[in-house]
Amino acid sequence: MKRRDLVWQVGGAQGEGIESAGALFLQIMHEEGYYVASHRHFMSLIKGGHTHYQVRVGSEPLLTPGDQVDILVAFDQASIDHDAGRLHAGSLVLANAAKKPELPEGSPARLVPVDFLALAKQAGGAIMANTVALGATGALLGWGEEALDEYFASRFGRKGEEVVEQNRQAYRLGWEAVHRLGVEPLAMPEKPAPGRRVLLQGDEAMGWGALEAGSRLFFAYPITPASEILQWLAKWLPQVGGAVVQAEDEVAAVNYAVGASLAGQRAWTATSGPGLSLMQEGISIAAMTETPLVIVDAQRGGPATGLPTRPEQSDLNEILYGSHGDQPRIVLSPATTADAFWAIQAAFNAAEKYQCPVIVASDLNLALDVRNVDLEELRRLPIERGLLDLEPGAYAPHTYPRFQLTESGVSPRVLPGVPGKTTTVVGDEHTVEGHITEDAEPRVAQMTKRLRKMEAAAADPELMGEALWTSGPEEAELVLVGFAGTYGPIEEARRALEEEGVRARHVHLRVLRPFPAEALAAELRGKRVLVVEQNAGGQLAGELRRQLGGGDFRSCLKFDGNPFTTAEVLASAREVLGR
Amino acid sequence: MSVIETRKVTLNDYRAETPTWCPGCGDFGVLRGLQRALVDLQIEPHRVLVVSGIGCSGKLSSYIGTYGFHGLHGRTLPVAQAAKLANPELTVLAVGGDGDGYGIGVGHLVHAIRRNVDITYVVMNNDVYGLTVGQTAPTTPLGRVTRSAPYGSSDNPLSPLGLALGLGASFVAQGFSGHIDHLATILRAAIQHRGFSLVNVFSPCVTFNEEYGYDYLRQRLVDIDADAAYSRLDRMAALRKLAETGGLVEGILFEDPERVPYDQLLPQYKPEVVAGAPRPLSEEERRAVLEGFSLTGR
Numbered sequence: 001m002k003r004r005d006l007v008w009q010v011g012g013a014q015g016e017g018i019e020s021a022g023a024l025f026l027q028i029m030h031e032e033g034y035y036v037a038s039h040r041h042f043m044s045l046i047k048g049g050h051t052h053y054q055v056r057v058g059s060e061p062l063l064t065p066g067d068q069v070d071i072l073v074a075f076d077q078a079s080i081d082h083d084a085g086r087l088h089a090g091s092l093v094l095a096n097a098a099k100k101p102e103l104p105e106g107s108p109a110r111l112v113p114v115d116f117l118a119l120a121k122q123a124g125g126a127i128m129a130n131t132v133a134l135g136a137t138g139a140l141l142g143w144g145e146e147a148l149d150e151y152f153a154s155r156f157g158r159k160g161e162e163v164v165e166q167n168r169q170a171y172r173l174g175w176e177a178v179h180r181l182g183v184e185p186l187a188m189p190e191k192p193a194p195g196r197r198v199l200l201q202g203d204e205a206m207g208w209g210a211l212e213a214g215s216r217l218f219f220a221y222p223i224t225p226a227s228e229i230l231q232w233l234a235k236w237l238p239q240v241g242g243a244v245v246q247a248e249d250e251v252a253a254v255n256y257a258v259g260a261s262l263a264g265q266r267a268w269t270a271t272s273g274p275g276l277s278l279m280q281e282g283i284s285i286a287a288m289t290e291t292p293l294v295i296v297d298a299q300r301g302g303p304a305t306g307l308p309t310r311p312e313q314s315d316l317n318e319i320l321y322g323s324h325g326d327q328p329r330i331v332l333s334p335a336t337t338a339d340a341f342w343a344i345q346a347a348f349n350a351a352e353k354y355q356c357p358v359i360v361a362s363d364l365n366l367a368l369d370v371r372n373v374d375l376e377e378l379r380r381l382p383i384e385r386g387l388l389d390l391e392p393g394a395y396a397p398h399t400y401p402r403f404q405l406t407e408s409g410v411s412p413r414v415l416p417g418v419p420g421k422t423t424t425v426v427g428d429e430h431t432v433e434g435h436i437t438e439d440a441e442p443r444v445a446q447m448t449k450r451l452r453k454m455e456a457a458a459a460d461p462e463l464m465g466e467a468l469w470t471s472g473p474e475e476a477e478l479v480l481v482g483f484a485g486t487y488g489p490i491e492e493a494r495r496a497l498e499e500e501g502v503r504a505r506h507v508h509l510r511v512l513r514p515f516p517a518e519a520l521a522a523e524l525r526g527k528r529v530l531v532v533e534q535n536a537g538g539q540l541a542g543e544l545r546r547q548l549g550g551g552d553f554r555s556c557l558k559f560d561g562n563p564f565t566t567a568e569v570l571a572s573a574r575e576v577l578g579r
Numbered sequence: 580m581s582v583i584e585t586r587k588v589t590l591n592d593y594r595a596e597t598p599t600w601c602p603g604c605g606d607f608g609v610l611r612g613l614q615r616a617l618v619d620l621q622i623e624p625h626r627v628l629v630v631s632g633i634g635c636s637g638k639l640s641s642y643i644g645t646y647g648f649h650g651l652h653g654r655t656l657p658v659a660q661a662a663k664l665a666n667p668e669l670t671v672l673a674v675g676g677d678g679d680g681y682g683i684g685v686g687h688l689v690h691a692i693r694r695n696v697d698i699t700y701v702v703m704n705n706d707v708y709g710l711t712v713g714q715t716a717p718t719t720p721l722g723r724v725t726r727s728a729p730y731g732s733s734d735n736p737l738s739p740l741g742l743a744l745g746l747g748a749s750f751v752a753q754g755f756s757g758h759i760d761h762l763a764t765i766l767r768a769a770i771q772h773r774g775f776s777l778v779n780v781f782s783p784c785v786t787f788n789e790e791y792g793y794d795y796l797r798q799r800l801v802d803i804d805a806d807a808a809y810s811r812l813d814r815m816a817a818l819r820k821l822a823e824t825g826g827l828v829e830g831i832l833f834e835d836p837e838r839v840p841y842d843q844l845l846p847q848y849k850p851e852v853v854a855g856a857p858r859p860l861s862e863e864e865r866r867a868v869l870e871g872f873s874l875t876g877r
């Protein structure tokens with residue numbers, strides 16, 4: 001039987017090496033030339049608790065890590081129980097024989113018991129239980145007894161020949177244990193045409209995109225799921241002459257970014273919900289002083305409000321409306337890993353062009369899920385700095401019209417160091433020259449000027465041309481609407497509907513401020529609409545109603561701490577369609 | 580190459596708006612002291628960035644004629660440190676009140692001292708919150724009656740210099756608005772110091788804090804710069820002096836010329852790269868980044 005994809009998953013207690021086992025399988029499949037997509041499920045603790053790593057291997061680019069599991073490697077009973085519902089008639093469960101594993105009653109799957117630990121010890125150490133599991137997997141997928149020999153040499157070569165040999169042995173022992181049981185191997189998916197593909201997280205794509213955008217300073221305070229940006233840049237920024245500063249808190253981080261930006265850097269910060277709450281005052285000062293600022297918010301269920309390490313999209317209202325005062329604010333939201341590379345560059349360009357804060361709305365799945373991306377999918381944008389006025393002048397101190405009233409709302413910006421244009425940028429309301437004022441006329445003039453930027457941005461084809469990703473027929477019975485990391489399950493559900501003969505369309509929002517009201521209204525007019533989002537309050541649906549002046553939208557919501565599956569979106573769509 | 584015009588920098592170059600402080604406010608003296616220090620050092624105003632907080636003191640950035648940023652209450656230090664990292668050619672000063680620096684912003688002070696970025700922090704200390712009209716400040720003495728403590732303050736006052744010395748600050752000094760010449764000398768040394776400098780300046784609030792005025796300070800301040808026996812290289816001596824005088828000293832208490840400034844500790848940080856116009860990765864850099872990922876079809 002030919003397969004298009006296969007889902008492998010390893011589960012166990014946190015701290016048991018589950019993550020490294022998953023990452024290993026993922027990397028091997030990627031380097032073998034397959035398309036891969038993965039998801040790591042983890043808890044807000046370091047040791048104990050259930051964790052699993054899911055890897056989908058395919059012949060075509062993959063939109064999600066997959067709903068069902070074909071091979072489940074379970075280090076404990078909890079891993080079987082946790083995901084029993086995702087097993088099907090062809091599924092194989094490689095389980096730790098020493099723990100007397102059992103499938104739940106009526107499970108269609110087949111149990112393949114292997115004593116990972118005993119075999120690992122036989123090979124030279126308990127630490128190689130991972131490798132035994134990999135060997136057992138190899139036997140279930142029809143790989144040879146020596147399939148990974150070379151791989152172990154390259155991976156463990158530095159640790160010496162003994163480690164390499166022990167891992168080879170561990171693989172072989174796992175392989176033989178399954179082989180002896182005489183289980184019919186599952187077919188591997190067909191290999192796609194070879195191509196240049198890079199294994200990447202959304203967070204890494206943003207880090208890399210920022211380097212391409214010319215950013216050389218990054219300031220942040222660690223928080224899942226944004227920390228990977230900090231960690232990736234901590235390694236790479238020094239290599240290109242830049243620096244990472246781990247701030248004392250988020251309040252500092254955002255103000256660092258503002259200070260560096262004031263001095264001319266394309267500086268930025270990244271955080272998640274509670275961190276964004278702390279940054280809101282800094283966002284206001286950037287908007288008021290017209291200092292470019294880029295913030296990535298990787299949403300999740302945060303401490304204080306949810307399940308801290310689990311996917312959620314519940315910061316949307318905060319991203320769109322947080323902070324005091326009226327202010328221009330641009331919000332971008334990438335849909336895929338490759339799109340994250342675009343979004344961060346577009347954010348720097350927009351921040352400088354409109355001299356205002358730009359928030360990139362990401363989420364846990366987008367930020368952390370690893371997949372491979374064709375290199376040509378990573379789009380590089382030209383660097384656009386907007387209205388910078390760096391010619392020396394002959395202005396008396398503090399007479400330079402930094403906040404000149406312009407039609408676009410954007411005034412020429414000077415940077416400290418330019419002779420004859422000294423200016424003080426004040427956060428309180430100010431005149432054209434930046435002097436504090438409490439008079440009504442300059443207040444109104446400056447406020448309307450700042451807000452006018454949003455009109456200019458709304459008319460910017462470079463920005464608004466990117467606002468929507470659409471797929472499916474225009475004449476559709478149903479439109480599925482989403483933003484950020486739910487792109488995959490929504491798009492897969494739409495394709496499934498199409499295969500069933502249902503005319504369904506998918507509209508994914510990639511620019512949320514300025515809100516693409518006209519384009520979206522045109523898409524939704526006269527159609528049944530299902531808004532798919534990962535929160536309890538229906539924040540995106542609420543935003544659509546607010547922006548479009550009402551609308552009869554149905555919601556598909558999820559906030560149980562797990563990512564959307566395609567089947568869930570599909571079920572919700574069928575319900576709306578009355579099928 | 581054309582002839583470089585060298586024009587002497589004068590006090591006139593450092594004049595901007597007319598201050599709106601109450602007549603007699605100590606902040607006038609701080610402004611004058613800073614202008615004088617910068618002129619003495621012959622630094623042109625466009626090469627200076629003054630970052631200020633919110634408070635009466637925070638308005639100084641509008642009055643000094645340099646580049647300035649008047650941002651948020653308590654957030655001067657992050658802004659100032661980052662601006663210096665982004666453009667190391669700038670002389671960066673952070674200025675604000677004691678509420679700004681030792682109340683809402685004290686966390687940033689602690690970490691700025693740890694990092695030792697080459698900036699100068701001038702705190703206009705009036706023992707009270709001026710702009711919000713007279714509440715207790717972190718430096719207000721125990722028992723003092725203020726608008727927010729009608730029965731007397733119940734919080735022990737903070738010793739900013741003790742805090743800084745204890746944390747290992749590399750330059751710690753104290754000045755007085757009533758002694759502008761001396762203050763200018765202190766500020767000059769602070770600006771020249773390579774690393775983070777804290778200068779606490781007694782800057783009386785004539786409107787909300789009469790007890791702690793010019794006369795009070797003039798009578799009590801002990802000038803350590805005039806004391807030939809005092810060594811500013813000795814942190815323990817500085818702490819002793821603070822204890823002896825109850826904090827009422829004037830001058831440079833401590834300087835550690837050896838402590839490495841932050842930029843020199845940052846691995847491979849290149850000022851010319853960071854201060855230059857943004858550019859994409861070079862082909863070589865991009866190749867290195869790509870090699871760092873797992874890549875197929877090399």
Ligand SMILES: Cc1ncc(C[n+]2csc(CCOP(=O)(O)OP(=O)(O)O)c2C)c(N)n1
Pocket residue numbers: 633634635636637652675676677678679680703705707708709710711716
């Ligand atoms: C986040 C925030 N909280 C409170 C305030 C109100 N506020 C403005 S100035 C100030 C205190 C000023 O005292 P200080 O820093 O000592 O400066 P001074 O006016 O005495 O020079 C306060 C509490 C504010 N601007 N922002």
Ligand code: SF4
Pocket residue numbers: 599600601603604605606635636705709710783784785786787
């Ligand atoms: S209230 Fe006090 S601190 Fe404020 S300007 Fe008047 S004297 Fe100065």
